[in-house]
Every structure is written in C-alpha cells, then in structure tokens.
Amino acid sequence: MWIYEKKLQYPVRIQNPNPKLAKVIISQLGGPDGELAASMRYMHQRYAMKQGKLKGTLTDIATEELAHLEVIAAILHQLTRNLTPEEITASGFDTYFVDHTAGIYPQAASGTPFTAAYFQSKGDPITDLTEDLAADGAIM
Numbered sequence: 501m502w503i504y505e506k507k508l509q510y511p512v513r514i515q516n517p518n519p520k521l522a523k524v525i526i527s528q529l530g531g532p533d534g535e536l537a538a539s540m541r542y543m544h545q546r547y548a549m550k551q552g553k554l555k556g557t558l559t560d561i562a563t564e565e566l567a568h569l570e571v572i573a574a575i576l577h578q579l580t581r582n583l584t585p586e587e588i589t590a591s592g593f594d595t596y597f598v599d600h601t602a603g604i605y606p607q608a609a610s611g612t613p614f615t616a617a618y619f620q621s622k623g624d625p626i627t628d629l630t631e632d633l634a635a636d637g638a639i640m
Contacts, residue, residue: 508571514578519593522579523609526596529572530606530614533635539565541619541635545628548621573604 528534539562546558580593580602588597595611606614620631 508574509567510571512571512574512578514575517581517583517587518579519583519587519591522576523591523593523596525572525575525579526607527609529569529576529604531608531612532618534606534608534614534618535565535569535572536606536614537618538635539563539569540616541621541632544619544621545632548623548625548628550625554625576604577602 530536542558542562542565546555546562549555549558583593583597583602588594596605596607599605608614619635620628622628622631
C-alpha cells in the first residue's frame, strides 16, 4: 500500500538532551492538535467524501501526518535519551518518567494521554473539513 523508505524525510540530529523542551513538544505527538490526532482525523474522515480524489487526498494527508508523527517521536527520543536521575528530577520530567521511563508515549503536555475524543468524524464533508482547518490552525 505504501512505500516506506526507512529514513526520516527530515533527519533529526539533536546533540544535547533537553527534557524541559520534550515536555512541551510531547503535545505535538499526542495532544489534541498533535500529529496522532491529525492522522486519525484525516484517515477516518476520508470515508465521508463522495469523490474518489477527495478520499485519496485525505488518505495522502493522513499518511503525511504519520510521517510527522515519526519525526516528532525521533525528536522526543533524542531530547530524552541518556538522562541522569538528577536531570529528570530537575526538569520536572519525573512525572512522565515514572510511568513511561524514556519511552515515547502519546500524551499532551498536561499529561493527559491521547484519546480518540481529540478528533471528530461527523460524516459531513464541510463539517469534517472545517474541523481539520481548525485543528491545523491551532498549531501554527
């Protein structure tokens, strides 16, 4: 169905861990307007589209959002790798670390785990596309 090149479209090369920054960026992974919600939003809403080209476009966008998810996960991994216990505690990353260690887990910066309640699929193309625009505009 897809061709996966097994490399990031935009390589991530972060040299220094930064758990404080990771605490903010985590919302882009699993927050209400993050990449996981975006990919699910487009993938599920495609079924309401009557024209094949529109279905295909939403499928393409959903796939692109999954690629973004991979980039964000790489950023988070590099920002949190090899942390010392002191760095974890001093940065406030300990609340995340206690449940997930340095694993990548989709949640918002508030600590709320990803939920399907973050996106909607009403079956009406105008309503669904309006929600897409609102969600994408929220992260700009």
